Amino acid sequence: MFEYKNLLVTTSDDGITTVTINRPKALNALDSQTLDEMKDCFTRLKADAATRAVIITGAGSKAFVAGADLAEMSKLSAAEGMAFSTLGHEVFDMIESLPVPVVAAVNGFALGGGCELALSCDFRYASETAKFGQPEVNYGIIPGFGGTQRLARLVGSGVAKEAIYTGAFFDAQEAYRIGLVNKVTKPEELIPACEEVLRKILKKGPFAISQAKDAINNGLNMDLESGLRYEAQAFGACFATKDQKEGMAAFLEKRKPTFTGK
16 A cells, blocks of 8 residues: 555555554664654545544564664663654554544553554554553653653543552453453454454444544543543534435335445
């Protein structure tokens, strides 16, 4: 599909695009070049009509993404560190705001920037071999790609603070217990499980899915009253689509709907 040095990008016939971070010798660590490639990739995917859903995973069996590249970060000044963090925020914000569902297939270490990458996805499935953590305090820094914000919003501030303050690793079952991941699978079943749930989603109205995603993401940053107003606007927008007419007509006529995304 698109060719990169550190990414593999493929799209199935039914519109599931898999983006694989491909630096297995570096445990798929995120350096500036990889982040720049991801920025280009997700810019293209946002405009790609063939992409109806996305899976993000890591190459090899050891790591999803083991973190940001410490060899590169060790040389950064304060200003350069802020710029590196800002680049990570920009890329992960793009993933979070993609109008299609995005699932993280966590196949190994998801540490630091890798955990933060997974957090930017709509939800996460994990292999039994996955390990999670925000170990940045071990290196004298804090999570810089959204971990202090997204982790707390997902699992609560107390759990997030303990994870970030201790820098401890935890396994897939613990990640499931605290609500970080939605499902734990055997390693060989991880990608098929992600594809299975996405194919269920792809049978629904595409515009409705995009509006639901937008309402949830934006509502999390609002008070309840504002979030409900935002939801009402998104709800109303659905009634201007052919998919709404088709979906309700199909229900009343006791048949399966045929959605077009229009």
